[in-house]
Amino acid sequence: MLRYLIRRTLFLILVLWIISVLTFLIFVKLPAGDPARRAAGRRTNERIIAQARKNLGLDKPVIVQYARFAKGLIPWPGLFLNRQVYFSYSNYVPVKEELYQRLPITITLTVGAAVLWLLVGLPIGIISAVKPRSIADRASMIFALFGVSAPVFWLGLVLLYVFWFQLGWAAGSGIPAGETLWQAILKGRFILPWVALSLAFAAFYTRMVRGNLMEVLSEDYIRTARAKGLSERRVIFRHGLRSALTPVVTMFGMDVGLLLGGAIITETVFNLPGLGRYAIQGIRGSDFPAVMGVTVLGTFFIIVANLVVDVLYAFVDPRIQLS
Amino acid sequence: MRRYLKLLALAGVFTIVAAACNTGGDTVTTTTPPPTDGETTAAPELQRGGTLNMAMLSDDGITYDPQKEYYSVTWSVFRCCLLRTLMSYRGAAADEGGTEVLPDLAAEPPTVSADGLTWTFKIREGVTYAPPLQDVEITAQDFIRALEREFTPEAGAAYPFYYSIIEGTDAFNEGEADTISGLTAVDDKTLEVKLTTPAGDLPFRFAMPATAPIPEGVTDGHDEDYGRFLVASGPYMFQGADLLDFTAAPADQAPVAGFDPGRAHVLVRNPSWGEGESDPLRGEFAYADEINIAIGGTEEDAAAKIDNGELDYLIDGVHPADQVQRYRTTPDLQARIFIHPSDAVRYLSMNVASPPFDDVHVRRSINLATDKDGLRRLRPGGELAGEIAEHIMVPGVLGDLLADYAPYATANGQGDIEAAQAEMAQSKYDTNGDGSCEESPECNNVLAVTDEGDPYPDQAALLSENYAPLGITLDIKQFDRGTMYDKCNDPASHTTFCLAPGWGKDYANATTFAEPLFGNASLGPDSCCNYALVGATAEQLAEWGYDAPEVPSIEDKLAECNPLQGDEQTQCFAELDQLLMEEVVPWVPYLFDNNIDIVSENVLNYHFDQFAGLGAYEKFAIASAQA
Numbered sequence: 001m002l003r004y005l006i007r008r009t010l011f012l013i014l015v016l017w018i019i020s021v022l023t024f025l026i027f028v029k030l031p032a033g034d035p036a037r038r039a040a041g042r043r044t045n046e047r048i049i050a051q052a053r054k055n056l057g058l059d060k061p062v063i064v065q066y067a068r069f070a071k072g073l074i075p076w077p078g079l080f081l082n083r084q085v086y087f088s089y090s091n092y093v094p095v096k097e098e099l100y101q102r103l104p105i106t107i108t109l110t111v112g113a114a115v116l117w118l119l120v121g122l123p124i125g126i127i128s129a130v131k132p133r134s135i136a137d138r139a140s141m142i143f144a145l146f147g148v149s150a151p152v153f154w155l156g157l158v159l160l161y162v163f164w165f166q167l168g169w170a171a172g173s174g175i176p177a178g179e180t181l182w183q184a185i186l187k188g189r190f191i192l193p194w195v196a197l198s199l200a201f202a203a204f205y206t207r208m209v210r211g212n213l214m215e216v217l218s219e220d221y222i223r224t225a226r227a228k229g230l231s232e233r234r235v236i237f238r239h240g241l242r243s244a245l246t247p248v249v250t251m252f253g254m255d256v257g258l259l260l261g262g263a264i265i266t267e268t269v270f271n272l273p274g275l276g277r278y279a280i281q282g283i284r285g286s287d288f289p290a291v292m293g294v295t296v297l298g299t300f301f302i303i304v305a306n307l308v309v310d311v312l313y314a315f316v317d318p319r320i321q322l323s
Numbered sequence: 324m325r326r327y328l329k330l331l332a333l334a335g336v337f338t339i340v341a342a343a344c345n346t347g348g349d350t351v352t353t354t355t356p357p358p359t360d361g362e363t364t365a366a367p368e369l370q371r372g373g374t375l376n377m378a379m380l381s382d383d384g385i386t387y388d389p390q391k392e393y394y395s396v397t398w399s400v401f402r403c404c405l406l407r408t409l410m411s412y413r414g415a416a417a418d419e420g421g422t423e424v425l426p427d428l429a430a431e432p433p434t435v436s437a438d439g440l441t442w443t444f445k446i447r448e449g450v451t452y453a454p455p456l457q458d459v460e461i462t463a464q465d466f467i468r469a470l471e472r473e474f475t476p477e478a479g480a481a482y483p484f485y486y487s488i489i490e491g492t493d494a495f496n497e498g499e500a501d502t503i504s505g506l507t508a509v510d511d512k513t514l515e516v517k518l519t520t521p522a523g524d525l526p527f528r529f530a531m532p533a534t535a536p537i538p539e540g541v542t543d544g545h546d547e548d549y550g551r552f553l554v555a556s557g558p559y560m561f562q563g564a565d566l567l568d569f570t571a572a573p574a575d576q577a578p579v580a581g582f583d584p585g586r587a588h589v590l591v592r593n594p595s596w597g598e599g600e601s602d603p604l605r606g607e608f609a610y611a612d613e614i615n616i617a618i619g620g621t622e623e624d625a626a627a628k629i630d631n632g633e634l635d636y637l638i639d640g641v642h643p644a645d646q647v648q649r650y651r652t653t654p655d656l657q658a659r660i661f662i663h664p665s666d667a668v669r670y671l672s673m674n675v676a677s678p679p680f681d682d683v684h685v686r687r688s689i690n691l692a693t694d695k696d697g698l699r700r701l702r703p704g705g706e707l708a709g710e711i712a713e714h715i716m717v718p719g720v721l722g723d724l725l726a727d728y729a730p731y732a733t734a735n736g737q738g739d740i741e742a743a744q745a746e747m748a749q750s751k752y753d754t755n756g757d758g759s760c761e762e763s764p765e766c767n768n769v770l771a772v773t774d775e776g777d778p779y780p781d782q783a784a785l786l787s788e789n790y791a792p793l794g795i796t797l798d799i800k801q802f803d804r805g806t807m808y809d810k811c812n813d814p815a816s817h818t819t820f821c822l823a824p825g826w827g828k829d830y831a832n833a834t835t836f837a838e839p840l841f842g843n844a845s846l847g848p849d850s851c852c853n854y855a856l857v858g859a860t861a862e863q864l865a866e867w868g869y870d871a872p873e874v875p876s877i878e879d880k881l882a883e884c885n886p887l888q889g890d891e892q893t894q895c896f897a898e899l900d901q902l903l904m905e906e907v908v909p910w911v912p913y914l915f916d917n918n919i920d921i922v923s924e925n926v927l928n929y930h931f932d933q934f935a936g937l938g939a940y941e942k943f944a945i946a947s948a949q950a
Contacts, residue, residue, distance in 0.1 A: 037809075040481075046849035047496075048483070051476045055547070091386050091584045092548040098585070165627050172633060173624050176376070177587030177615035271619040273586040281585065285383045 008310070012303045019299045020073055020292065024066050027288045035089045035286045056089055069289075073296055086293055090285040095293040098278055103297075104181055106274035109197065109266065110259040112190055114252070117198035117205055122248075124202075125209025129244075130236060132214060140206055147203020156196040156269035163192060174271035193270040197263055201255060205248060212244035219243075250309050257305025261298020369928055373945025375611035376925075377636045378625050379588070382618045387550030387561075387582055389532040390472050393481035395827070396639050398532055399935035403605070404559040404590055404614065406535035409433075409444050409466065409514070410526045412831075413604050414932045414939030416663050417719050421933030422831035424526045427604055428461060428536065428556070430512075432526070439521030439886055444529070446512040450601055453555035454565035456538050457595035461556065463508035465536030471495065471503055473533050477546040482829070485528045490517045521886030527830040530934070544573020551578035558602070558609035558941060559590040588616040610928070610944035626921075635923040636938055641703050642921050650921055651707075661929055665918035665936040666719035667827035668712055668836075669698075671786070671911040672811060672854040676869040677819040678765035679795070683875075684750035685760070686908035687731070692743035692789050695913040696736040701778040701785065707919060711736040712912035715840075716900045719933060720833040724897040730904050736913075740792045747793050761794030768798040771820035772810045775801040779823045786822065811854040814847060814867040821854045825916070831934065833896030834885060841877050841903065855909030875907040 036053035053059045057068060068085045081096035088095060128140040163170040171189040175181070184190065216222065217240050225235045262276030271277075275294055282290030379385075385397055389406060392398065403414060411427035413420060426432055430445045450461045470489070473480045474496040486492060490505030505517040516525070528534070536556060542549050552567055553560075562581030569576065581589040591613050600606065616638065620628075626646040628634035650660035673680040673689065680686055695711045702708040713729035733739040744758025752760035760766040771786075773779045783799045790797065797820065802810060804823075811821035829835045839845050845853040846863065856864075858876040880902060884895035903909065918936055922929050925946045932939035 040479075048480075049849055052479055055477060055479050087547065088584075090384050091382065092388070092391075092550070093584050101583075102585070160624075165631075172628060174617055174620055175586070177589050177617050271621075271624065273619060277619065278585060281381070281383050287383075 005307075008307050012300075012307070015303055016073065016296060016299055017070075020070060020296055021066070023292050023295045024069060024288075027286070027291060028062060028065065035288065057085070069292055081293060086289045088282075088287050088290050090281065090287040090290065095289050098290065099275065099293055099297060102274050102278050105175075105272055106260060106262055106267070106276065108181060108185060108190060109193055109263055109272060109274060110256060112194040113197040113201070113259070113263075113266075114256050116194050117202035118252070120198065121202040121205030122209055125206040126213060126236070126241070128206065128210040129213035129217065137210075140210070144203040144206045147199045148207075150199065152196055152200060152265045153269050155199060156192070156266060159192045159196055160270075173269070175273065190272075193266050193272060196269070197259075197266045205251075208248055208251065209244060212247060213240055216240045216244045246313065249312055253305040253309030253312075254302065257302035258298070260301040260305075262294060369610060369944040370949050371610050371944075372612050372948030373610075373925075374613045374615055375636070375940065375943055375945060376634050376923075377614065377616045377638055377940070378620060378628070378634050378640075379616050379618050379638045380620060380622065380625070380640045382584055382588070385584070386548070387553055387588075388478075388548070389469070389535050389537075389550075389553075390478050390480040391550070392532060395935045395937060399638070399932060399937040399940070400588075400590075400616075401532040401535070401557075402932065402934060403557070403939060403941040404609075405553065405555045405557045405561075406532050407450070407556045407602070408530050408532065408535050409446070410530040411604055412530065412932065412934040414608075414930060414934075414942055416931040417666075417831075417933045419930075421931070422719055424530050424831070425604060427530075427602075429529075433529075435525075435888075439523070439888075440518045442516040442518070442525055443509075444514045444516070446514065447601065448512065450556070450597060451595050452536075452538055453557075453560040453593040453595055455567050455569070456541075456554055459538050460511075461536045461538075462511040463514040464511075465538060466514050466534060467503070467506045467508060468537045468539065468542075469534055470506055472537065472542060474503065475546070478542075478549075479547070480533065482531070482533060485531065485829075486533075488518045488520050488522050490519050522834075523886055523888035523892045524830070524832040524834045527832045530830060541569055544576075548578070551582055552576060553579065553582075555593050558593055558596045558605055559614060560593040562589040562591045562613075584618075586618055588618070590614040590616075605941050608941040610942070610948070611940075612948075614940060629921055629923050632923045632925055635926050636920070636940075636943070638937060642919055644703060644705075646921065647704060647707060647919055659922050659924065659926075659929075661920045661922075661931060662707065663918050663920075663931045663933070663936075664710070664717065664719060665827065665916045666717045666831070666933065667825055667916040667936070668715065668717055668912050669702075669709075669825045669914040669916065670712070670715070671913065672821040672824055673909055673911070674817070674819045674821075674854070674856055675874045675907070675909055676814075676856045676859060676864055676867075676871040677770075677817055678870075679750070679752045679760060679763065679769065680819055681871045681874070682750045682752060683906070683908055684746050685752060685795075688743045688746040688750065688793055689790065689795075690731040690908065690911050691733065691746055692738050692740060692793055693911045693913060694736070694738040694785060694789050695733075695911075697738075697785050697789075698782050698913050699736075701781050702914070703778070704917075704919065707917065709914045709916040712915045714900050714904050715910060715912050716833050716836040716896060717828065717915050720828055720831055720836060721893060721897050721900065724893065725900060728901065728904075730901075738789055743793055753794075759792065759794030763794075766793075766795045768796055769819050770817065771797040771799045771822055772807055772818045773799060773801055773822035774804045774807050776804065783822055808852075809848070812848055812851055814856055814859070814863070814869075817868065818854070824852075824854065826852070827916075827936065833893060833899075837877075837884065837896060837899060838881055841907075841909065842881055843876070843878060857903075857907055857909050875909075877902065877907065 035056055036049055036058050040049045040052040071079055072082050072085045083094040086095035124140045128137040131137055160173060164172045170192050171187055175184045175189060222235060222240055225239050262274060262279050264276035264280055267274045267276040268280060278290060279294040387397060402411060407428050409429040410424045413425060415421035428447050428450060430447045433442050433444045435442050446463055451457055452459050470486055472478045473483045473486055474492050489503060491500060491503045494500040495503045507515040509515050538554055541554050545552050561579035563579045622640040623643055625634055625637040625640055626643050650656040673686050675681060699708050713732060714725050747753050747760060748756045748758045750760060752763040752766055754762055773783045780801060787797050807823060810816045810818050839852055841853055841857040843858040845851060846859055856874055858878055859874050861872055864871055880899045884892060884899055887895050920938060927944040927946050928942055930939040930942040
């Protein structure tokens with residue numbers, strides 16, 4: 001187990017390094033615009049641009065620039081996302097401060113949506129699997145088709161229009177100035193984002209659970225369990241679902257990890273100042289430190305989620321050993 | 324390994340979005356014709372109190388650092404609320420005197436020496452900063468500190484060029500001097516400014532936020548992020564500014580809570596702001612107790628919130644056409660929509676060194692053939708987008724001097740092909756004199772650069788139709804806005820026709836429409852924004868690969884106008900505008916933009932601030948606070 005964790009940790013570091021190099025190359029070698037030119041403003045001159053370049057550290061050799069950024073990725077006090085380098089080109093705010101302030105919003109959005117899509121997706125998938133070709137099964141498949149087909153940006157706007165603008169049942173987009181995250185949650189400002197974000201995932205999980213469970217329920221050991229006289233409830237939940245959920249756990253970990261890196265579209269549509277919107281702002285403003293910070297954090301979440309999933313495998317499926 | 328494809332997908336998404344988004348949007352605000360629609364006037368019975376809820380779609384690049392900010396949105400917040408300057412404006416529309424520059428922290432208008440080189444400002448007594456420096460009185464040295472910061476390389480100031488006429492700024496900027504020799508605090512309340520060349524618009528330059536006083540020690544260690552530690556001098560300050568601790572080491576200082584980038588900007592009353600006579604421009608206003616600016620969202624989202632009263636005012640967006648139409652046509656809503664000229668011009672820029680535009684007859688012909696009304700109709704708001712422009716400098720800087728001037732007027736602004744062909748017939752490229760230069764290869768596939776965003780591709784298509792009868796065909800290249808400006812601004816790119824630029828004033832003086840757009844100092848990729856190459860020297864033309872030996876220049880006229888003051892200067896610039904339109908002909912100006920504001924029913928006493936081209940927020944009173 002220990003060796004496994006060490007190996008995975010080393011792999012995590014390798015992937016983070018590769019991602020940091022890729023991100024750096026994309027933004028330094030293939031820039032959407034010259035950050036110094038942008039920082040210097042539209043009406044400028046050579047001297048102002050040169051000074052902006054120097055202030056942003058862009059006058060140094062590329063390898064030195066990368067080394068400065070890479071050093072800021074080392075999880076050590078004084079180095080990690082240090083303000084000397086990880087300082088937004090756009091509004092001159094430390095990136096670490098931005099990430100820490102926005103992370104709770106993204107976590108709230110992700111966790112709420114994840115709970116919702118599990119609460120919806122799993123029961124419907126199970127019902128659909130145990131009663132194939134029934135009305136419930138047909139209805140669940142229609143739901144799944146709609147959920148998978150409806151893009152989040154469209155669904156989000158429709159939900160806002162209907163439930164906020166027309167009916168006034170839900171809160172509108174954004175978190176007003178002066179309102180804390182808890183207040184926003186209590187006022188229901190996350191309800192529509194949770195619904196919009198979770199619908200596609202719920203639909204996908206419904207299909208996945210249905211397919212897996214139907215396959216498992218046709219296995220010989222399920223037939224044996226039934227032949228031994230176990231109740232149908234025990235057969236499904238104790239023996240069938242446990243096997244059928246293994247791939248669901250895998251997907252769940254990866255999906256949550258990905259969303260923790262920023263649900264870009266949902267945060268944009270619902271005007272939530274989370275990591276996704278920060279990433280978009282950084283990209284639009286050629287704000288490389290911000291983009292690097294979000295990218296590396298997002299990568300970290302995905303890899304850690306994968307690691308957690310792999311460890312959970314051992315508990316969900318006794319046939320798997322960590323080695 | 325399959326699962327790590329998600330990582331690559333993430334990086335890929337960022338790359339694609341980066342390529343799609345790139346630089347910022349339109350730099351010029353869009354908007355309509357009849358100035359003011361039912362603007363209300365100050366009612367003495369208005370009560371203070373309540374919260375003004377505003378929204379900003381994006382605060383990318385906003386720092387609230389007075390030296391770094393070069394954006395009308397932040398200037399509007401500085402002027403109304405946070406920073407006082409020696410000179411300022413009354414927060415009113417042009418027809419209410421909003422372009423008149425008036426003493427603010429100056430006790431009286433400045434005096435100037437006979438040679439125009441020495442200006443003296445007397446500073447108002449008894450004015451202090453906001454907490455935590457409420458006991459610190461504003462002195463002459465504080466203005467010098469602000470201007471020195473403008474020339475401190477590490478501060479990354481945005482517009483030092485406006486102050487480089489002050490003696491000794493170069494030496495200070497290059498580290499050869501510890502102070503700017505042209506700035507002297509004669510005493511605590513007297514500032515003397517010595518210039519190297521006369522500048523009649525100096526009072527306007529001292530109304531810019533970069534010249535707002537800075538108390539001693541507050542910018543130490545905050546070259547990059549002073550905006551988060553801003554010490555206010557206006558009627559408002561950032562929430563939490565009173566907790567700033569400048570006695571701590573800079574790295575240990577906590578920034579103000581009220582400037583929360585990406586989320587909200589919250590302004591509260593400055594308890595040490597002196598009302599009445601100590602602030603003659605804002606003293607009777609500052610109605611709202613608190614100003615909240617929420618960040619993010621879309622224009623449609625903001626429109627819906629204004630409709631239902633959740634939001635009072637949108638600072639930086641364009642109201643959706645259907646909302647504008649509804650407010651224009653519904654009697655109950657008409658009192659909440661306001662339309663003003665925003666002092667910005669939209670134009671087509673012709674490279675006077677590049678064939679066929681090296682021939683003035685072709686340039687005049689293009690002016691006559693352009694369907695300006697068609698271009699306007701394609702813009703958001705259609706006819707409300709603005710007035711058809713017949714010359715270069717906006718009325719906001721020239722007054723009514725050129726109100727009836729229209730050298731290329733056509734019926735309804737829709738172009739006159741016959742007149743255009745008659746002009747073209749005089750061109751060297753129309754060798755057979757038939758009004759079309761199609762026989763000349765220079766007229767085929769003229770390189771035209773435009774913005775890829777709406778409505779510019781449609782406008783480019785319209786222009787192609789307009790010029791076809793003249794024998795001119797366009798090779799239209801579309802770019803994101805930033806790249807488009809880079810192409811237009813780089814003489815070596817040989818962009819012949821730049822189809823989508825716009826220009827707004829920095830301050831209400833015509834100098835901001837002259838040298839930056841047509842001066843030799845504004846040429847080249849590391850300067851801005853003389854896209855037409857007016858005034859380029861023979862050496863420059865050769866360096867950039869042009870065959871033209873010379874191009875028209877306005878340097879002499881600039882030298883004549885710049886030192887003048889007041890009406891005399893305005894008259895000179897009006898003559899320059901005429902010279903440009905008739906002799907130089909570098910542009911087809913087609914629209915003087917309007918600004919359309921819509922406010923919620925919670926806002927009383929709306930006023931437009933002509934300086935920033937946005938609302939005068941200090942004058943907005945809150946309905947719910949009225950007895």
